[in-house]
Amino acid sequence: MSDKINYADALGFHSIAGAVVFSILYVPLFARFLRQSFQRPTYVFIVLTLFCSIRIAAFVIRAVLAGSESAGETLSLFIADQVLFGVGFFGLLYSGYTLVLDRELLTRDGSSQNFFNRITGNRRLFRVVMMAAVILGIVGSSQADSSDPTKGTTLRKVSTIIFLVLTTLLAYRTIVLARTELSSGYRHADGSIGGDYGAYVLCVIAGLLLVREVFATATMGSLEKQNNERLWYPLSALPEIVAVTLYAAPGLVPPRSELPT
Template identity: 60%
Template sequence: MSASGLQVNYAHAIGFNSVAAAVIFATLYVPLFHWFILQSFKHPTYVHIVLSLFCAIRITAFVIRSLLASASSAGENLGLLIGDEILFGVGFFGLLYSAYTLVLDRELLNDSPPPRNPIIALTRNRRIFRLALVLAVALGSAGTSMSQSSSSSTAHTGKTLHVISTVMFLVLTILQALQTLHLARSELSGTSQYRKDNESFGMRYGVYILLLVAALLLVREAFSMATVNDLLKQTNEHFWYPLLAVPEIIAVALYATPGLVPPRSDLPK
């Protein structure tokens, strides 16, 4: 409560104003959620299951965001605002790891040669990449929560953790993009027998789709990194929606391309 006795609307103070935009994005994610849930039962794969969870998280986060942006008292609830920010950070794990998984799975199907770059070769270790992602999520969640503390030292530590998390996500996104470029060079320089035998659109043109997904994720993380020390610019809806929300939902829609996600039965044991 402020000195005048009036409640502070934290959401409006940092730029949460558009209820319509939040409702539209929540609505757009609903059919995508149903699609990936259906695929999770028909063709259960890690990618389908994780993207179902991602869509559910985004629907929840945008519903909360619509409440925060409304004229109701929800915007005065700092805990709700922090929870919404954490949900948006946690969800990116599934989006990035799905792209990473698809690239490695296509390399297995196409019998692509191992990369010569030792850094890229190291990041092909799924456990290491997944562990790094989990650490980035944990640091980001802790940082978001601590940065709102009334204690200046705790808030400073929270901001530091948030910066570290953002840097880690950016580095992992760049590494995933490099993995995708390696796959593209491998596929486009030769003819994959698996692709020749597979008539699905997603398998034949999947490398182009994955390159586009990698570019969208880079745009998202570049924006997060560029505004990491400027909360008002990062939450400004004129920037946040086109540079973070839009790239995410386009990427998710691209994941729904028929045949892009290979069945588990086709992958080498």
């Protein structure tokens, strides 16, 4: 009788179909952002291309974990799944943050004169804090098989809380941007949906990311609860892919040539 632990089964990885469907859904999004990265190279398109590739790999691994008993007993494969799902989120978060600041430049929003807005609008500071959260999450996930797993759990909790704070800041700045564009009657010259109503699209994206992070924070004390497929798919996987789809809205990402130098 085998005494090996099936990590996938213990954490509720049962839906092969769900993982396969999501991996397939990300393929056309990956292709679209990859094409845009060559046609209109911007940070947002490049990062979203990377995010989609990470999600495809992560869902393929999850399908393998759910469908194979031997794979489910492989701790390194389970850790890879957790790391990939944790790491990829930075792409969604920073893409939204970048677009909000870029649209503030286009609307000549004066909110940057406010001290709080100057701090939260510091791209370098936001990146540093975000990367710290990513590193903490990676280290925490990789310590699942260490002699002191409590340390890994603590690091994952700190990472999750930092991401929640950053996502909340994104939601705040997005709401401020939407109010500014509404009061100024801002419309983009090309008349595209993303150009004219981009701030409201970004509000929806920020809301979806906030749902994802609130769920992650509420369940951060238990991997079993956090990976419960009945909750994880609708409250984590679904908000992410809807947000990625919204990033593909025509005109949402302004060309570099339009941004003030």
